[in-house]
Amino acid sequence: MGVKQPKNSLNIISFIVQNRPGVLFRVAWMIRRRAFNIESISVGPTERPDLARMTITIYGDEAVVEQVVKQLRKLIDVIKVSKLDPENSVIREMALVKVSVPDQKARADLDYYVRAFRGKVVDVAPDATIVEVTGSPRKIDAFIELMKGFGVKELARTGAAALLRSPKGIPGEEK
Numbered sequence: 001m002g003v004k005q006p007k008n009s010l011n012i013i014s015f016i017v018q019n020r021p022g023v024l025f026r027v028a029w030m031i032r033r034r035a036f037n038i039e040s041i042s043v044g045p046t047e048r049p050d051l052a053r054m055t056i057t058i059y060g061d062e063a064v065v066e067q068v069v070k071q072l073r074k075l076i077d078v079i080k081v082s083k084l085d086p087e088n089s090v091i092r093e094m095a096l097v098k099v100s101v102p103d104q105k106a107r108a109d110l111d112y113y114v115r116a117f118r119g120k121v122v123d124v125a126p127d128a129t130i131v132e133v134t135g136s137p138r139k140i141d142a143f144i145e146l147m148k149g150f151g152v153k154e155l156a157r158t159g160a161a162a163l164l165r166s167p168k169g170i171p172g173e174e175k
Contacts, residue, residue: 011065015081019052023077040159091162094134100151117143
């Protein structure tokens with residue numbers, strides 16, 4: 001089992017679904033119907049083209065998370081569901097951050113922070129720069145907080161992608 005989580009902590013649920021039209025809608029609709037809020041969601045194909053992996057993050061206590069997991073298992077397109085233990089998982093997110101750089105000093109300062117966070121400048125304009133940064137959600141949050149000093153013009157985040165550190169993949173029972 002994992003560490004007991006405080007009330008209303010951020011939880012990560014990862015699940016394998018059939019890779020076909022309408023599955024994302026059915027999952028989101030089921031969660032919305034139960035009045036749960038999805039903090040982030042990421043979806044992409046797996047090593048098998050007929051399957052996709054969805055990763056959602058939601059705030060809630062153990063009862064809320066257990067209810068979401070049980071409801072997901074009832075959906076016909078869902079193959080496997082698991083609540084991931086953050087201590088035993090690899091969790092990554094990517095963000096694109098457009099920041100204001102009105103002069104050379106700001107550009108030099110920005111470059112210093114981008115290197116410190118192992119980010120990458122992906123676009124440069126006369127008065128703005130777009131930076132790509134990848135890492136844990138906490139790292140992304142810290143980078144965005146630092147960029148507020150420059151002036152964040154736009155922001156896009158992917159949401160968490162996560163895998164359990166187990167060689168077996170997602171643990172748990174079928175459906």
